[in-house]
Amino acid sequence: MITLQKELVHVGGVTLDNHLILAAGVLGTTGASLFRMLRQGAGGVVTKSIGPNPKEGHAGPCLVPLERGLLNAMGLPNPSKNFLQELEPLAGKPVVVSIFGGKPDEFRTVASWFEGVAAGYELNLSCPHAEGYGAAIGSDPAMVRACTEEVAAFGMPTWVKLTPNVTDIGTIGRAAEEGGATALVAINTVRAMRIAIDLRRPVLGNRFGGLSGAMIFPIALRCVYDLYEACSIPIIGCGGVSSAADVIEMMMAGASAVQIGSAVYDDSSVFGSIADVLYSTDGVSASGIVGCAHE
Template identity: 70%
Template sequence: MVTLYPGPIKVGGVRLKNHLLLAAGILGTTGASLARVLANGAGGVVTKSIGPGPNPGHPGPCLVVVDGGIINAMGLPNPSAAFADELAVLAGEPVIVSIFGGTPEEFRTVAGWFSGKASGFELNLSCPHAAGYGAAIGSDPALVEECTKAVTALGVPTWVKLTPNVADIGGIGAAAERGGADAVVAVNTVKAMRISTALRRPVLGNRFGGLSGKAIFPIAVRCVYDLYEACSIPVIGCGGVSTADNIVEMMMAGASAVEIGSAVVDDIGIFSTIANDLYSHDGIDAREIVGCAHG
């Protein structure tokens, strides 16, 4: 397997300790949990998505483990502006705040709470199970462009997380780039559900959810590949990553950095485990392989 030379990098305007980031929604609800992930080898962390008002989320059950992954329908629970207090213990660390809103104005308002407190923003334009938010906006190129513009106007590095549940993810990525995005992140969860045959009803309280985990890795690779072709800004891979070889494959598809989410559920030390396999002092510069599969 290809190994990479270790050291800090800069992607999408954000300086990271390495190429591995914690994805939004996993252990991102407190400053302490984010600090723990950084201490366990992550090069940067993305918080839980924060929105314009406190939200308890969907009724349970909110998560079901399935073959090859997890289906969740959390419903974007968050403490809203109060989350800013959690960032105090992370001063100077590479922390990306994930934000969401229902309009460009709401995105700008939420981003304003964290301006000067975060290394960057990740716009959640991709959650598949929150009415009026996420993918409901992220499937419309015009809205993606406007929401991105509203946040990039603050002058803070801005990444846009995209949904795979669209016909042309490249077109959505191009819209984010027109809006001034510094990077695009691919992808969020894939629409999914399970039904209990014993109860004759959907397993999740929200009925529908989003699938993450190893099962969606090939989907994520294809999306990264398409976005590398469509955009000139960096692509950050996300979806089903669990090994160093997965990281290399994502990079060959076009990713400049990679987020890890569901794999953390099984192993909080996954970042150190992957880094030990991925990095070597006789490794190559990662730029040699980013996008190399495009020939």
């Protein structure tokens, strides 16, 4: 298998220790858990999504393990501005804050709390199970551009996380790019559900949720491929990545780095495990393979 040179990675204005990033919503709820992921080999981390007001999230069950995947409907629980204190011990680390809101000015407000504190922002315009947030507004190109513009105005790295639950993800990606995004993150979870036959009702308290894990990797790969064709800013692949081979495949589709989420559920040391296989002294430069599947 192709291996990479181990080097500092510059993606969308953020400098990472390697190509592997902790995805939002997974062990990103405290400063201690974020630091733990960095210590265990993540090149950068993204926090839990933070919104304009404290939110408890949906009633349980909120997380259901499936074969080769997870189904969740957390509902964006977060402490809002109080999360700022969790980041204080992480000053200078590659920590990107995931933020959400229901309209552009709410994105601006939340972003203002972390100005100069975080390494950058990641706009959650893609959560499929929070009414009025995420994908509810992230499927509208005009709204995506407006929200991105408000955050990009701070002059900090601005990543935009996209939903796969749209007809043409390239159109949404271009809207984010036009709004000043410095990178695109593809993808968030796929809208899905399961039903408990014996109970005759959906397994999640919210009835439907987002599907993640290895089973959505081909969907995420295709979205990265499409965005590479449609946009000119860097892409960060996310969705079902669980091995070094997955990382290489994502890069060949067009990703400059990857995020890992559900794989952490099974193995919190997954970053180190993947890095041991991904990097070698005779590895190739990532620039030589990013997007090569388009040639």
